[in-house]
Amino acid sequence: MKPLIICIVGASGSGKTTASMILQQQLGWTAIVSYTTRPMRKGEINGRDHWFVKPDQVPPQSRMCAYTKFGGYEYWTEWNQFLTLFPSVYVIDEKGLVNLQSKESTPFPFSLVTIKIKRDNLKDINDKRKARDNDRINIPDELYDYVINNNGSIENLRATLYLTAQCIIQKHQ
Numbered sequence: 001m002k003p004l005i006i007c008i009v010g011a012s013g014s015g016k017t018t019a020s021m022i023l024q025q026q027l028g029w030t031a032i033v034s035y036t037t038r039p040m041r042k043g044e045i046n047g048r049d050h051w052f053v054k055p056d057q058v059p060p061q062s063r064m065c066a067y068t069k070f071g072g073y074e075y076w077t078e079w080n081q082f083l084t085l086f087p088s089v090y091v092i093d094e095k096g097l098v099n100l101q102s103k104e105s106t107p108f109p110f111s112l113v114t115i116k117i118k119r120d121n122l123k124d125i126n127d128k129r130k131a132r133d134n135d136r137i138n139i140p141d142e143l144y145d146y147v148i149n150n151n152g153s154i155e156n157l158r159a160t161l162y163l164t165a166q167c168i169i170q171k172h173q
């Protein structure tokens with residue numbers, strides 16, 4: 001069976017990290033944590049939100065699987081991170097997803113499942129983070145495997161993700 005990577009995409013503050021944590025806690029799925037040159041924000045934890053590294057620690061492209069530049073900072077994962085227990089959850093931006101999709105069959109095959117998280121009224125997100133969303137490319141909703149509206153409570157999100165995960169498991173077993 002091919003490794004299964006669940007890619008979670010969405011605007012800043014839409015709930016991607018929350019969704020990833022729920023899937024890890026609820027289903028025991030592992031997370032693929034990307035490296036970044038972005039400085040750590042308050043409340044973030046190295047190894048949970050990202051692996052935070054200095055610009056001079058960026059490896060050569062040949063070691064990278066998915067790569068994106070977003071808001072002036074680099075984000076990537078390395079091939080060896082995909083050699084884990086599966087399914088794995090991977091919070092990724094649209095450019096990184098397109099990059100990853102282009103590598104789905106090389107150098108070893110894996111299956112991608114894409115989930116878009118949408119949330120209205122992102123009033124808590126500051127302008128700097130909103131401005132960075134201008135760096136994003138638009139992937140139409142219909143090209144995602146699942147689109148989840150995160151406009152209710154976190155409990156609602158938890159319930160929707162549980163059902164979505166059951167669908168994913170059924171399809172890929």
Ligand SMILES: Nc1ncnc2c1ncn2[C@@H]1O[C@H](COP(=O)(O)OP(=O)(O)OP(=O)(O)O)[C@@H](O)[C@H]1O
Pocket residue numbers: 010011012013014015016017018019129150151152153154155157
């Ligand atoms: N359904 C919800 N109800 C209430 N709060 C929520 C809900 N979903 C997410 N949040 C809260 O919104 C904030 C942003 O969520 P989260 O960090 O998961 O977003 P994100 O998409 O990962 O953001 P970023 O891309 O900027 O890292 C967090 O404080 C989270 O607890």
